[in-house]
Amino acid sequence: MSAAPAERPAAGGPDTSGTATANILVRMTGSGTPEEHIQTEAGPRPAAAKGGVVVAVEAAGVSFAEVQMLQHLHPFPPRFPFVPGYDLVGRIVEVGPGVTGWKTGDRIAAMPRTGSWQRFVALPAKDLTEVPEELDADVAVALVANGVxxxxxxxxxxxxxxxxxxxxxxxxxxxxxxxxxxxxxxxxxxxxxxxxxxxxxxxxxxxxxxxxxxxxxxxxxxxxxxxxxxxxxxxxxxxxxxxxxxxxxxxxxxxxxxxxxxxxxxxxxxxxxxxxxxxxxxxxxxxxxxxxxxxxxxxYYVKPGADFSADYAELCRLAAAGVLTPRIAGRHPLEHTARAVRALLDGTSIGKHVLTPGLTTAP
Ligand SMILES: NC(=O)c1ccc[n+]([C@@H]2O[C@H](COP(=O)([O-])OP(=O)(O)OC[C@H]3O[C@@H](n4cnc5c(N)ncnc54)[C@H](OP(=O)(O)O)[C@@H]3O)[C@@H](O)[C@H]2O)c1
Structure with a gap:
């Protein structure tokens, strides 16, 4: 077995400047093993639609839902191929027409259920919730679907x-x-x-x-x-x-x-x-x-809305106070997503696996 390539912060980390035009995204292409059906590819950065924003992802969660989607066991299975990713934390880099209450640079969390495993994600502004600056991105993302x-x-x-x-x-x-x-x-x-x-x-x-x-x-x-x-x-x-x-x-x-x-x-x-x-x-x-x-x-089935935002804010408060300490099993660049899903599938780790577009594999 060859040694795993080292991971290091990408030049400049997650691009929150709003200037990068390249996106990196992870696709699930079919039902089977993560090694066969989870692939990383380059694509154009999405643009903000009316009522929407574009977010530079700091951290995206790897959750059991994606294991279910890969095995075609999820109750609401998306059609293959698609970009998975239940939840994310990131920063707004572009605001579309008609958006009020959010601006470029704001730190947000969202739970789109699919689509979070990318460097840039386009999201409706109504589905965003605020993330305090003092929380680490991986802790903040562990509190989204799992925490709520x-x-x-x-x-x-x-x-x-x-x-x-x-x-x-x-x-x-x-x-x-x-x-x-x-x-x-x-x-x-x-x-x-x-x-x-x-x-x-x-x-x-x-x-x-x-x-x-x-x-x-x-x-x-x-x-x-x-x-x-x-x-x-x-x-x-x-x-x-x-x-x-x-x-x-x-x-x-x-x-x-x-x-x-x-x-x-x-x-x-x-x-x-x-x-x-x-x-x-x-x-x-x-x-x-x-x-x-x-x-x-x-x-019980988690859904976005007013209760979601209020409860997420309370979870952030509890984490900042040290009451809640989500355990992070691993941080992975997007290119290593299949490994994170494999770890979840095999039950070999404890805690949350997080994708961090700001990490990249060593050349
Ligand atoms: N309803 C909702 O809205 C909602 C939202 C989020 C998650 N979920 C669901 O919640 C569950 C947990 O999600 P997660 O993200 O916490 O997953 P996870 O981190 O992979 O944890 C799975 C847990 O299940 C345990 N487990 C494995 N096989 C088991 C078995 N046969 N009987 C009992 N426990 C077993 C594992 O224990 P060991 O690792 O010790 O084996 C581990 O503690 C998943 O089924 C997920 O789909 C539901």
Missing amino acids: TAYQMLHRLTRLRPGQTVLVHGASGGVGALLTQLAVHHGLRVVATASAAKHDAVRQLGAEPLDYRAPDLAAQVRALVPGGVDAVFDHIGGRGLDVGWSMLSRSGTLVSFDSSVAGYRPGQWFRPHVPALRRTVVRFFARHLGLTGGRRMSM
Whole structure:
């Protein structure tokens, strides 16, 4: 195996001057492996449309959504080829006609769901949210989709009180680690799952780790919390949702925020999400007929809007105060995107992988 080329800051870093005309973009060309289907290419810099801006990207997140898109397991799969990239942080370098409230040089975050893996991105101004200058770009981007998802599930969907207990699945991952930190900060006891090799990292977040592969997971949770937990945050889906439901206290809430890790095969697209939808509907009616004993189930999907911006601002405040410390697994130039996706696919790292157009490979 040849040694990985060194990475170094690109001359001038991310181009926030607004003068560069060349774009670099990453395309996902089909379903398969990252090595086959993730490619970097050059292109023209986009222009700002009416009501839009052009942003020079400081950092773009690599998220599980892109792994799902590559495997054709995402519930809203874009058509190949496309430029992936769920979220980004950057600086406005051009403002289109009709834009008010934003100017060149402003630092912003956005969650376009696709299109962030580029040096320059054109975005509608209405979808931007402000990023404080004091935050590192990689920390700021880790708080966008992952952070807002964690925050809203905890503070908007479940409204738990300090002293209650929750089960967080995947606490070694981007969403789960932030959710665990937020829950601990809120005064909750956190039981959390991760693979055994990552239990120390989960313990350091203040949680009690268990292995999600344990066949007697529900019994282990019951042994720790005999009355059941007040919320389960589940991205496993399938029959995992029944295990989660069985762990709840009498008034507990099961939050399903994905269904992709329950062993589905690439290409099954919407199928992983059917069990979650079916169970949510059945339990909704069962609850209203008084058949669930107070337990309820909700599905969660992050979306932009006023709540998103307010919650992102609060996450930035918590990060600046040292309450939230998103762990960064790796910073990669755009040319090494396939490696970042490979690391996520193989589950070999802890924390967020970030693409940094300001890095470039050594010649
Ligand atoms: N609903 C929404 O709006 C929304 C928004 C953002 C993300 N998500 C979803 O949230 C999930 C986590 O995203 P992420 O960015 O945090 O991904 P990530 O960083 O790759 O983390 C994945 C986590 O899942 C754990 N895991 C792997 N296999 C598992 C299994 N069979 N059972 C239980 N846990 C398992 C991993 O544990 P180990 O590494 O220890 O194996 C890791 O902690 C993804 O499914 C993503 O699609 C949903």
